[in-house]
Amino acid sequence: MSVISSQPKKVIILGGGSAGWMAASLIHKAWAKKGTEILLIESDVISKIGVGEGSTPSLRLFFKHLGISEQEWMPECNATYKCGISFPGWTSIDNPAYADYPAYIHPFYSQADWKTGNAFMHNARLRREGIDVPAHPDDYWLQSYLAKNFKAPIAFQQLRDEMDYGYHFDSALVGNFLKKRLLSMGLSHLIDTVDDVNLSDSGQISSIITKDNGAHSADLFIDCTGFAARLIGQALKVDFIDYSDCLFNDRAVAIQTPIDCSKDIPSNTTSTALSSGWAWQIPLSNRYGNGYVYSSKYITDDEAEKELREHIGPSSKDQDARVIKMRLGRVSQHWHKNVLAVGLSQGFIEPLEATALMLIQHTVESFISSYEDMQGAKREVIAQQGIFNNQLNEVFESIKDYIVAHYRLNSRTDSQYWCDNRENKNNSARLTALLSAWHTPGEDFEAELHRHNAELTYFAPSWYCLFAGKGHFPTSLNKPSSNTKVAPVAEIIKYCHQVSQQFYNHNEQLAKVYDERWHKLEAHR
Ligand SMILES: Cc1cc2nc3c(=O)[nH]c(=O)nc-3n(C[C@H](O)[C@H](O)[C@H](O)COP(=O)(O)OP(=O)(O)OC[C@H]3O[C@@H](n4cnc5c(N)ncnc54)[C@H](O)[C@@H]3O)c2cc1C
Known part of the structure; x- marks a missing residue:
């Protein structure tokens, strides 16, 4: 050949x-x-x-490239919109250092976030240097507001900047x-x-x-x-x-549960940390997909299923569970x-x-x-x-480095699984350098990303969201001095709220895309 x-x-x-x-x-x-x-x-x-x-x-882009519209494929696949992924429970909120960081959203950002996103990175840089300014990512990214308010990433009128988004x-x-x-x-x-x-x-x-x-x-x-x-x-x-020396999970147990499409359908995935891994909740138009990704070294299949059912609640009763082995x-x-x-x-x-x-x-x-x-x-x-x-x-x-960083940056102390993940040093030289740079005052984190070619898949805002969303800032903070330029978070919050009002509610947008098929779904609820 x-x-x-x-x-x-x-x-x-x-x-x-x-x-x-x-x-x-x-x-x-x-x-x-x-x-x-x-x-x-x-x-x-x-x-x-x-x-x-x-x-x-x-x-x-895949569907666009094939010339397939959302109206054609989404109703056929029970699809919904996705503004990002929320990560609750990855921090130890009993520890005052992380108390303000119980969860964060990794948003799908786009040109529309240019100003507020830069403001986030600016404030996060200050906080990394020990200056007490608000730097929780959820305050700064439009898609976080859309997700929290059950909105679709589709505006009433075409915005100047195109939005990027995913699907379930x-x-x-x-x-x-x-x-x-x-x-x-x-x-x-x-x-x-x-x-x-x-x-x-x-x-x-x-x-x-x-x-x-x-x-x-x-x-x-x-x-x-x-x-x-x-x-x-x-x-x-x-x-x-084999990645198992740095990514411990080798199993998942999946359970589907009903969804009521007459109620607000979330427009984000939720990935909640549990005792020995994390659980996904993915809202489709006709059901939730739920699952627990875990390590069989720390929990048995039966224990994982039990924990997942407890996490989901009564709706998981009588629903089948399926265990999947992962390599x-x-x-x-x-x-x-x-x-x-x-x-x-x-x-x-x-x-x-x-x-x-x-x-x-x-x-x-x-x-x-x-x-x-x-x-x-x-x-x-x-x-x-x-x-x-x-x-x-x-x-x-x-991508592996970014995912491993999720585990390395957890601050939970309630199970061996999370402690072992945090302490595990089997990661790439690049990730070691990035972890060290973020935690070293005075280090230029973006330069380090650049030096290590770390933005192939995840750009600087994603890395900032990961570190900041998990509350990785110095514990001792000083008030900003009068000549420190701080991005005005109160104004940004107000602005993002206002802009988010220009977007369709998620269900409303789905009803438009599904047309009469939406009413059939509602009738079957
Ligand atoms: C727990 C879990 C959660 C996931 N969540 C996500 C997610 O949220 N987002 C995402 O993008 N991806 C996710 N993935 C990955 C995603 O499911 C897969 O990448 C995707 O489904 C592609 O699978 P596949 O087609 O490679 O394999 P499969 O779905 O396993 O298909 C294999 C095919 O090969 C055929 N086959 C096998 N052997 C032979 C043979 N000898 N002769 C003929 N045919 C054969 C089978 O019949 C089947 O048709 C997840 C995976 C897991 C395990």
Whole structure:
């Protein structure tokens, strides 16, 4: 595979979870009209992961790129809007140092936050230097106000600056929606299970052998087989880099509960710290998705289920619970030989910031441009693969650092799990440097972010929200002197409140997007 055309002749996508159908959608859009033959094979006996209900703003771009409107996909997938993620319970509020920081929202910020966001960073910088000024992130970001007031991130009138936002959705329905659309566009589809793989002398996959339909060959295989990693791991034996030394959680238990869509539906995910991990609550239009992500070293499955039910309350009674095993880490090479791994087969960091679908999208989009660039650049495949894999590994590592920082910065003292997470020193040199810089007066934290290329996925405002939201400031503070320029928080709060009044209530906006389907949901409540 050293001489290459600008798109492959035949692609087989193995796996029909979110990764498979998202990859198929993007590859179909890029190459189907240019003559690439695409076949998606999925098993009807190996189940999908069946969770993954929150996104980052990149999902908006995914649907936009495919020309699919919110009116088309959201009602089909029971989707709602997402302004950010709230993190209650990650601090020790009995400790006076953290008493004012019981929770914070990591908002999806945009150009609309430019002024107030800068004000937040300015005040947080002062507080880091020991000056007593308000620096809780929730006061400064518009999406925090929208989330707290059950608003959608959609204004009555187009604002000067476009808002960025994410979604909540039923992942199985998103897969079905994309599948239906692609099948209607003529994509080839086979339901069968791959039992074996044939390798050529050069170690490429020459064909995959299905249980009932024989061998299938292609010049490119996309491995979307989930944690099984049937092609990239089992067949090609690409190394797996395990993250369990810095991210302890290896299980989740999920429970769905009813939602009453005649009441206000939240427009944020809530990720509450529990005794041995954290619980998500994701509001869809027809139900809540709930789950507890935990470490089996600290709590048994039964204990975790019990704790989750207590956390959810009476609505969890009689609802089934499902335990999911997770493998945290990533492959060393996402594109190897003639296989590209996408989704859980390429790796999984942690669902804490709901980044997995974003990584699927990023992997496939950058693969397509990488593949197309190769011919123009007259570059050998192996060289292009090296560049692609290095860049993608950097993205994985940058997200991992941000997630690990969540755990390192917790201040809970009520369980061994949280103490061990805080004390765990198995993190990257970059994260060590960032933790040290934030806690060292006089250190330029932004320069440190820049020096360590730490803003690949999370920009400075996200890092500031993380440290400030968890109350990481000096305990001894001095009043600002008369010549200290302090951003006026009272005015900012008033301004953000006023601006948030120009946004639709979440339910109101959903009713607009769902049209008559919303009334059906209301009738079924
Ligand atoms: C607890 C938890 C919470 C999560 N929350 C989020 C979130 O909020 N946001 C987010 O973006 N992501 C989240 N994720 C990740 C997200 O669920 C996945 O990234 C996404 O669903 C993609 O999964 P997948 O398609 O790679 O794998 P799967 O859904 O497991 O699909 C694998 C597919 O491969 C097929 N298959 C496997 N082996 C074979 C074979 N031999 N032959 C034929 N077919 C085969 C299966 O039948 C299936 O169709 C979460 C994950 C977990 C575990």
